Structures are given as structure tokens and as C-alpha cells.
Amino acid sequence: MTERIADAYRENYEEMMKALRNERIATAIRRATIAYRQNVSNALAKFPHTVDLANEVRKIKERSIQCWETSLKEAMDNIADNKGHAYFAKTASDARRLVAEIVGTKKMIVKAKSLTGEEIHLRQHLEASGNKVWETDLGELILQLRDEEPMHILSPAIHVPKEDVAELFSKAMGKQIPPDIGVEVAAAREFLRQRYVEADIGMSSANVVSADTGAIFIIENEGNARLATGFPPVHVALVGIEKLVPTLSDGFKTAEVTWRYAQYAVPSYLSMIGGPSKTGDIEKTTTYGAHGPRELHVVFLDNGRSEMAKDEALREALYCLRCGGCMYECPVFSQVGGKFGYKYFIGYGAAWIAYVAGLERAAPVAYTCLRCGRCVERCPVKIDTGKIICRLRSLLLRDYEEFPQS
Amino acid sequence: MSLKSPYVPKVISIMVDNMRRSNNPLGISGDKLSLWAKGLDLPKKEECLLYTGCEYQLLPYVLTLVNQIKRMGPFGYEGGVLLSMAMGLRKLGLDATSTFASLTAKDEEYYNDVARTYARILRRHGIRFGYLGEEEPYSGALLYEFGLIDEFAEHARKVVKLFRERNVRKVIVTSPHALEAFRVLYPQFVEGFDIEALHFTEALLSHKQTIPMELKEPMEVTFHDPCHLARTLNMSEQPREALSRVKNLTLKEVPYANKRWTTCCGAPIETLLPTISESVAARRVEELASSGANTALTMCAFCLANLRKAASGGKLRVMDFAEFLDRSLEGE
Numbered sequence: 001m002t003e004r005i006a007d008a009y010r011e012n013y014e015e016m017m018k019a020l021r022n023e024r025i026a027t028a029i030r031r032a033t034i035a036y037r038q039n040v041s042n043a044l045a046k047f048p049h050t051v052d053l054a055n056e057v058r059k060i061k062e063r064s065i066q067c068w069e070t071s072l073k074e075a076m077d078n079i080a081d082n083k084g085h086a087y088f089a090k091t092a093s094d095a096r097r098l099v100a101e102i103v104g105t106k107k108m109i110v111k112a113k114s115l116t117g118e119e120i121h122l123r124q125h126l127e128a129s130g131n132k133v134w135e136t137d138l139g140e141l142i143l144q145l146r147d148e149e150p151m152h153i154l155s156p157a158i159h160v161p162k163e164d165v166a167e168l169f170s171k172a173m174g175k176q177i178p179p180d181i182g183v184e185v186a187a188a189r190e191f192l193r194q195r196y197v198e199a200d201i202g203m204s205s206a207n208v209v210s211a212d213t214g215a216i217f218i219i220e221n222e223g224n225a226r227l228a229t230g231f232p233p234v235h236v237a238l239v240g241i242e243k244l245v246p247t248l249s250d251g252f253k254t255a256e257v258t259w260r261y262a263q264y265a266v267p268s269y270l271s272m273i274g275g276p277s278k279t280g281d282i283e284k285t286t287t288y289g290a291h292g293p294r295e296l297h298v299v300f301l302d303n304g305r306s307e308m309a310k311d312e313a314l315r316e317a318l319y320c321l322r323c324g325g326c327m328y329e330c331p332v333f334s335q336v337g338g339k340f341g342y343k344y345f346i347g348y349g350a351a352w353i354a355y356v357a358g359l360e361r362a363a364p365v366a367y368t369c370l371r372c373g374r375c376v377e378r379c380p381v382k383i384d385t386g387k388i389i390c391r392l393r394s395l396l397l398r399d400y401e402e403f404p405q406s
Numbered sequence: 407m408s409l410k411s412p413y414v415p416k417v418i419s420i421m422v423d424n425m426r427r428s429n430n431p432l433g434i435s436g437d438k439l440s441l442w443a444k445g446l447d448l449p450k451k452e453e454c455l456l457y458t459g460c461e462y463q464l465l466p467y468v469l470t471l472v473n474q475i476k477r478m479g480p481f482g483y484e485g486g487v488l489l490s491m492a493m494g495l496r497k498l499g500l501d502a503t504s505t506f507a508s509l510t511a512k513d514e515e516y517y518n519d520v521a522r523t524y525a526r527i528l529r530r531h532g533i534r535f536g537y538l539g540e541e542e543p544y545s546g547a548l549l550y551e552f553g554l555i556d557e558f559a560e561h562a563r564k565v566v567k568l569f570r571e572r573n574v575r576k577v578i579v580t581s582p583h584a585l586e587a588f589r590v591l592y593p594q595f596v597e598g599f600d601i602e603a604l605h606f607t608e609a610l611l612s613h614k615q616t617i618p619m620e621l622k623e624p625m626e627v628t629f630h631d632p633c634h635l636a637r638t639l640n641m642s643e644q645p646r647e648a649l650s651r652v653k654n655l656t657l658k659e660v661p662y663a664n665k666r667w668t669t670c671c672g673a674p675i676e677t678l679l680p681t682i683s684e685s686v687a688a689r690r691v692e693e694l695a696s697s698g699a700n701t702a703l704t705m706c707a708f709c710l711a712n713l714r715k716a717a718s719g720g721k722l723r724v725m726d727f728a729e730f731l732d733r734s735l736e737g738e
């Protein structure tokens with residue numbers, strides 16, 4: 001065990017040092033931070049009620065985590081009522097198996113951005129079982145072509161400048177693409193367009209799920225999630241159980257706070273998906289499989305979350321809306337980006353890492369956190385990183401043997 | 407209090423061992439830590455004490471420790487320290503005696519002098535206070551920081567017992583970490599805790615008698631808010647108000663990253679990840695310089711040391727708040 005821990009420390013340390021030496025990362029994050037702070041400040045100035053709403057959402061999340069089991073049952077029943085299929089995966093391997101069974105083999109899959117997918121290495125798993133998977137989020141596509149892991153939860157390719165994108169796209173698309181962001185975006189659009197049409201399956205995660213309706217909410221700007229979840233005949237959504245909230249109205253509140261702190265006054269798209277596509281236009285007879293997908297599958301993932309919910313301090317991390325704001329405020333993140341983390345990033349992320357990847361991956365992150373508290377200042381739901389880090393360090397010192405290892 | 411966990415970096419075990427042996431994380435004796443007050447003739451018996459938390463006095467030792475961690479050959483980088491769990495740093499010669507043999511007199515003099523400026527300013531304001539001398543305990547903040555909650559609670563009770571035995575009713579605290587211990591943590595861990603804790607600036611501002619402070623030449627400074635002072639203790643205004651009493655002084659704020667949005671100096675990880683800590687400090691020095699001022703003031707021992715190190719050789723001068731006020735009182 002000591003060996004494994006030492007390896008995790010060394011690997012994390014080397015990755016951080018490599019990132020630290022890469023000037024581009026610090027420069028890219030610096031630029032992004034300036035833009036983020038300006039945009040979020042504009043968005044909050046335009047909708048000043050957001051701050052109070054965020055306090056309300058904190059309470060919604062506290063309640064939701066307490067009653068996740070009831071909400072899960074309710075959501076699963078409602079999804080079934082809506083003619084969708086709902087599943088519960090206790091572990092990452094359960095989830096991979098469930099999704100693999102739905103997908104089968106030799107399928108073409110278009111995938112929207114999913115941190116939960118990254119958590120269980122879903123793309124790699126589906127590719128290994130003989131499927132072709134395309135990431136459709138621009139940042140994720142760049143990383144897929146570079147064979148890299150995300151550096152930020154919302155802007156996964158935050159560290160890749162346009163010159164590198166041009167080179168990468170030219171090679172992947174077999175034609176010369178200049179380092180011009182407009183041209184690059186157009187090239188990605190053209191490259192992916194046919195793939196949406198040909199895809200057998202569209203995959204996504206969700207920002208929120210309301211239990212009372214079984215509706216899943218997806219916030220986005222590119223429109224790729226709309227196409228990926230709307231065009232192919234089958235839509236599979238992988239959702240962490242912490243995304244459940246009791247009501248539709250809770251769902252809208254949570255979604256609004258999420259996009260506002262993700263720096264948007266309003267996002268280009270909010271998709272609320274409550275079942276497979278249907279029509280009653282002929283004789284009022286409901287028929288499934290109209291223009292959108294014929295099938296909707298929602299896989300709920302636990303993977304340590306219910307254990308995390310039992311810990312008074314670490315539970316806080318489950319309130320995360322994934323707006324990504326905290327990362328722009330973290331002084332260590334500004335130096336090494338997503339290498340301050342493992343699948344989940346920065347101080348509070350260490351709680352996630354402990355449960356989804358094990359204590360040995362969480363330990364280096366827990367000891368890298370400055371506990372400076374600026375992430376808390378930014379966080380809409382005030383996740384108490386200082387408390388989380390103290391609890392984790394105390395766990396690593398004493399109670400590590402009782403920790404539920406995944 | 408032995409740390410057997412394979413997850414814990416060795417540096418932390420060593421500090422915890424030191425705490426057990428000598429009540430401070432670096433194992434330094436009380437007579438060394440009270441050297442700064444020599445010649446000041448501060449009374450030991452007084453209802454109100456100046457409490458330094460030993461932090462400025464520990465700094466020269468912290469700096470030498472960090473240098474040693476960085477110089478340890480194949481184990482000289484932070485990954486090495488973390489990895490050397492099986493070997494133990496003591497085997498590598500990293501213990502109190504060897505570390506502190508290489509202590510630089512210059513650092514020791516400087517940080518002791520900074521501690522002295524706090525006492526001098528209080529005195530000039532006519533504020534009555536004592537100092538526990540070699541008996542003054544460390545606050546235990548690091549134990550809490552590293553998740554040693556039971557040990558912290560035990561330490562807190564010891565500290566409070568000592569203060570009660572000495573009939574201390576009030577402390578004037580120079581360190582944000584020690585003040586956090588007194589205001590936020592001790593009340594949670596020590597039953598009936600009732601010692602009033604004032605920050606140094608609060609003591610100055612609440613004192614009726616103001617004495618003139620004036621700079622000979624007009625000067626611009628910026629202020630680096632220590633994280634725990636600004637965020638945990640919500641004290642951004644007090645230092646600024648104290649500075650506003652100095653004639654000929656203009657405070658230039660760092661754009662955005664000031665008050666509750668201040669950027670960490672990197673010090674909390676200096677013994678674990680010195681290189682990253684330095685890089686965070688260098689970035690903060692750039693931010694401070696972007697205020698347009700040539701001098702940055704701060705009021706936390708760890709911020710001071712980490713920022714001074716990062717600023718050395720550059721244009722920005724980093725000074726302690728009290729060091730600066732003391733000079734303006736001198737009329738320098």
C-alpha cells in the first residue's frame with residue numbers, strides 16, 4: 001500500500017511540476033481569469049437577485065443530499081412513467097456495464113461534455129468494447145484529438161492556444177486550418193456535422209434532475225448537447241445522484257445559479273428532457289420516436305457519493321454546481337491548472353477524489369491546498385474548503401483504515 | 407501522538423513530534439523564541455498581554471528548514487520529501503540541531519526586530535501590556551491546519567490554562583493565525599473560554615490617544631491582506647484605517663485582488679511544495695506591484711517571509727506593517 005501511495009504522490013508531483021514549467025498554462029489561465037471575472041461581474045450586475053437565489057440553492061442542495069434516496073426512487077419512477085428507462089449504478093463498473101449493455105458494440109456515439117463520464121472513463125471503455133465515440137464539445141474534442149485529460153471542468157482545453165488547435169485540426173481533418181479561432185470553430189462544426197447524422201447513440205450527463213418529473217436539465221452554449229441528445233435515435237444520460245433536486249422549480253433555480261456563476265447572463269441553451277420524443281398528432285394516439293430520440297436511458301451513478309453524504313464535512317463537496325468559478329480564484333490552479341487534482345480539481349475536489357478514486361489520489365491534493373479560502377469567496381453555494389481539507393487531513397492521519405475504499 | 411499513517415508527508419510528522427517535545431512545530435526553546443524582547447523590559451504580570459504566537463521568531467528557522475528540504479540531493483525536491491516516508495527525514499540529517507546550526511544571523515535579527523516594532527508601537531501609544539517571555543506558547547494553529555484536531559484541542563487547553571494561571575484577561579495579537587485560534591477555534595474547544603483577543607490594529611484604533619505619524623516624504627504603499635485576517639476574521643478595514651492616520655502616505659490598492667479577494671502568498675505549502683509555493687508568491691508579488699506602489703505592507707509573519715523571498719532582487723519592497731509604522735513614528 002505504501003508503494004501505491006508513494007507512486008500517487010510522485011505522479012501527481014511530476015505532473016504538477018511539468019505544468020508549472022509550461023508557461024502556456026499560466027498565460028492561458030491568466031487570460032481566462034480576467035475574462036471570467038469581468039463576465040461574471042457583468043452577469044451578476046444585470047441579475048443581482050442571483051446572490052440571494054444562490055443562498056436558496058445552497059439550502060436546496062443541503063435538503064436534496066439528505067433525501068437523495070427518496071428523490072432517486074421518485075425520479076426513476078417518473079422516468080419510467082414518461083416511457084424512459086432509468087437505472088441505478090452503485091459503482092463505476094456497474095455504470096460502465098449498464099451503459100455498455102445499452103450501447104452494444106460497433107456503434108457510432110456522439111457525446112456531450114460529461115465530468116461524470118470522465119470520472120468512470122466512459123469513452124475509453126466504450127471504445128474498448130468496439131464503438132466509435134466522438135466528443136462534440138469543442139474543448140473535449142481538442143483533448144480527444146490530443147489524447148489528454150481535461151484541465152478545467154467547464155473549459156477542459158483552457159491550456160491549449162489557437163496555434164496548437166490549428167495544427168491539431170489540420171492533421172485530424174486532413175486540410176490546412178489557420179490559427180484563426182473563427183475558422184477553427186467552423187472546422188469543428190463541419191467535421192462533426194455528419195457524425196451527428198450518422199450516430200446511433202447520443203450521450204450526455206445533466207446539470208440537474210428534478211425528481212418530481214424525472215426531467216433532466218442540460219445547460220450549454222455550443223448547441224452540441226442539443227444535437228447529440230436530439231438527433232440520434234437513442235439518448236443515454238449518465239447522472240450523478242447529487243444532481244437530484246426534489247422539484248422542477250428547484251431545478252430551474254439550481255440551473256439559473258449554475259449558469260450565472262459560470263459567467264453567463266443567460267446561456268444559449270437550456271434543454272429540459274422529460275422523456276423520449278413523441279407525438280399525438282394523429283388521432284391523439286401517443287406514438288414514441290418522433291423527430292428526437294426514440295429511446296431515453298438515464299443511468300444514475302452513486303460511486304461513493306452516498307458515502308460522502310454521510311460525512312458531515314465532506315458532504316459539502318456534493319453541493320457543487322460545477323460552475324467552475326472557484327478554479328479561477330485558486331492560486332495553485334493558476335500555476336498548474338487541472339494538475340492540482342485528479343479527475344476533480346482544487347481543494348474541495350479532494351473530497352470527490354477520495355471517494356471516486358481513492359485516498360492515495362486524494363492525499364497529494366489535500367496537502368497541496370493552501371486553505372486560503374478564495375474559492376469559498378467565489379462559490380455560489382459556499383462550499384467550505386477549509387473544513388473539507390481539515391477533515392480529509394484528519395482522515396488521512398487517523399481514520400484512513402475505516403474509509404470506504406472504492 | 408505517533409503518526410503511523412502511510413499517507414502523511416514526513417515533514418508533518420516531524421513538526422508534530424516537535425510539538426510534542428517543545429510545544430512548537432520546529433522544536434525551538436522558549437529562551438530563543440523570546441530573545442527579541444531582550445532589553446525591552448516587558449512585564450510578565452499584566453492583565454493584557456502582547457501575544458506573538460512565536461511566529462516572527464520561528465521564521466528564520468522555517469526558512470532554513472525549507473532551504474534544507476530543497477537542498478537534500480536526490481531527495482531534495484518536494485516529491486522526494488513526500489516519498490521519503492520510509493526513510494525518515496531524520497536519517498537524512500533533517501532535525502532541529504542540524505537545521506538550526508545553519509541559521510543565518512541576518513534573518514534572525516530581522517524577524518526579531520519586526521517583532522520588536524509591534525511592542526514599540528504599542529508602547530508609544532501608551533498601551534499597557536505584558537509579555538510571557540520564554541513561557542509564551544505557540545497557538546497550535548498548525549495542528550488544526552494539518553487535521554490533528556484532538557492534539558489541537560489538548561494544546562488549546564494547555565495554552566488557556568497557562569493564560570488563566572497568569573490572570574490574563576486580554577491579549578493583543580500580532581498574528582492572523584493566532585487570532586483565528588483565539589477568536590474562532592479556542593471557543594470551540596475550550597470550555598468557558600473567556601479571554602478577549604484584539605488584533606494589533608484593533609488595539610491601536612480603539613486607543614483614544616492617537617499619536618501623530620508622519621512621513622517626511624510623500625510615499626505610496628500597497629497592502630497585502632493576509633488570507634485569514636481578511637476572510638476568516640473579516641478584518642480588511644482596520645489595517646487601512648490605521649494606515650490612513652499616517653500623514654503623507656497614499657494607499658494604492660491591488661486591482662481586484664484585495665480585501666476579501668486577496669491572493670494567498672503561498673506560504674501554507676512552503677514546507678511541503680517549496681517550488682509551487684515560490685511560484686504562487688512570485689505571482690502575488692507581480693499583483694502587488696501592479697498597484698503602482700513600490701512598497702507592499704503585510705501583517706502576517708508567513709506572508710512577510712514568503713513575499714520578501716519572492717520580491718528579493720526585484721523592484722517591490724515588502725515590509726511588515728508594524729515595521730513600516732515604527733519607521734514613520736521615527737519620522738524616517
